[in-house]
Amino acid sequence: MSARFVALREELSAWTRREGVSASVLLELSPPLRRTLQRLLREGSMTVADLGASLALDADESGLIADLMVDCGFVKVQETDAASGDPVVRIVHARQTRADTAAAYWSRILTDSDG
Amino acid sequence: MSKIISVHSFRGGTGKSNTSANLGALIAQQGKRVGIVDTDIQSPGIHVLFGLEQEQMKHSLNDYLWGNCDIEQAAHDVGAALGIQAPGKIYLIPSSIKAGEIARIIREGYDVGLLNDGFQRLLEELELDVLLIDTHPGVGEETLLSIAISDALIIVMRPDQQDYQGTGVTVEIGRKLNVPQMMLLVNKTPTQFDFAEVRARVEGTFGCEVVGVLPHSDEMMMLASRGVFVVEYPDHPIAKTYREVVLRLLR
Numbered sequence: 001m002s003a004r005f006v007a008l009r010e011e012l013s014a015w016t017r018r019e020g021v022s023a024s025v026l027l028e029l030s031p032p033l034r035r036t037l038q039r040l041l042r043e044g045s046m047t048v049a050d051l052g053a054s055l056a057l058d059a060d061e062s063g064l065i066a067d068l069m070v071d072c073g074f075v076k077v078q079e080t081d082a083a084s085g086d087p088v089v090r091i092v093h094a095r096q097t098r099a100d101t102a103a104a105y106w107s108r109i110l111t112d113s114d115g
Numbered sequence: 116m117s118k119i120i121s122v123h124s125f126r127g128g129t130g131k132s133n134t135s136a137n138l139g140a141l142i143a144q145q146g147k148r149v150g151i152v153d154t155d156i157q158s159p160g161i162h163v164l165f166g167l168e169q170e171q172m173k174h175s176l177n178d179y180l181w182g183n184c185d186i187e188q189a190a191h192d193v194g195a196a197l198g199i200q201a202p203g204k205i206y207l208i209p210s211s212i213k214a215g216e217i218a219r220i221i222r223e224g225y226d227v228g229l230l231n232d233g234f235q236r237l238l239e240e241l242e243l244d245v246l247l248i249d250t251h252p253g254v255g256e257e258t259l260l261s262i263a264i265s266d267a268l269i270i271v272m273r274p275d276q277q278d279y280q281g282t283g284v285t286v287e288i289g290r291k292l293n294v295p296q297m298m299l300l301v302n303k304t305p306t307q308f309d310f311a312e313v314r315a316r317v318e319g320t321f322g323c324e325v326v327g328v329l330p331h332s333d334e335m336m337m338l339a340s341r342g343v344f345v346v347e348y349p350d351h352p353i354a355k356t357y358r359e360v361v362l363r364l365l366r
Binding site for chain 1: 227
């Protein structure tokens with residue numbers, strides 16, 4: 001297993017599940033996960049193979065990380081790519097209101113500034 | 116490949132909506148299909164620049180967020196008023212200017228995730244080349260989301276100490292979210308200032324490119340939001356600077 005895989009597995013395993021990805025959640029993630037989820041926010045979905053490529057993981061590692069991302073509530077897998085037969089991960093948007101998140105993002109910003 | 120551009124300022128009154136409107140108009144004049152979303156739901160204003168009256172708004176962004184319509188139904192073609200010719204198009208998705216609806220948004224909030232769905236749908240349904248997001252000042256979830264999905268972020272600021280501090284926060288977030296293209300636009304600069312020095316000071320402070328330093332303009336004040344400046348004053352130095360910004364954005 002690669003060092004990248006081990007780091008991502010640790011990060012995702014420690015994550016307290018929240019349904020969906022919000023922008024303030026992105027700020028809490030490591031740069032590789034953040035970049036990949038930002039791409040998913042823009043594109044909506046990608047194959048597990050593309051997810052692995054985005055995270056610099058091999059095929060076996062990609063599947064395991066995709067499963068962990070599902071467990072975290074970031075993505076869901078409901079279909080396979082017609083051409084490759086590869087599973088497709090689809091972003092799950094957090095369904096929050098503005099009022100819900102105000103405290104969260106300021107807390108994040110202040111924590112980062114302090115740190 | 117379509118491009119999402121967020122126009123943001125940490126504080127209100129910097130000329131953010133004016134910047135969005137002027138850039139949108141110039142991009143559409145180049146034959147591009149442009150959408151502008153007013154996500155400043157609590158204090159909407161950009162519709163005024165396009166001469167869009169309340170009674171002309173069949174639907175607004177608020178209606179979409181409340182599930183009353185598809186987002187493209189809230190898109191108003193405002194190109195004719197600006198003299199935009201095919202294939203150029205410019206659509207405005209305004210926020211409601213009805214006091215009761217603004218109060219409801221402030222009271223109840225809204226599902227921020229729907230915004231992203233809406234942005235993507237606008238790109239597809241209206242076949243947009245460029246989606247401009249006129250953000251709410253400050254740093255809220257909808258602003259973070261806009262920045263996170265943007266190809267470019269323009270941060271508008273005045274040469275003012277309060278703006279300096281707030282701009283630093285936005286720049287930091289833009290960096291953290293790896294926005295591919297981030298640029299600062301200094302607006303409402305007193306004409307007595309040395310513009311080259313302002314540019315150097317701002318670039319030095321934030322380590323971020325200043326794409327233009329715009330003067331405080333009596334013509335802009337006289338226009339008083341009754342139109343889009345680059346359409347009314349196409350030969351003005353401010354219009355020239357906006358054109359340079361567009362060139363950078365579309366490069």
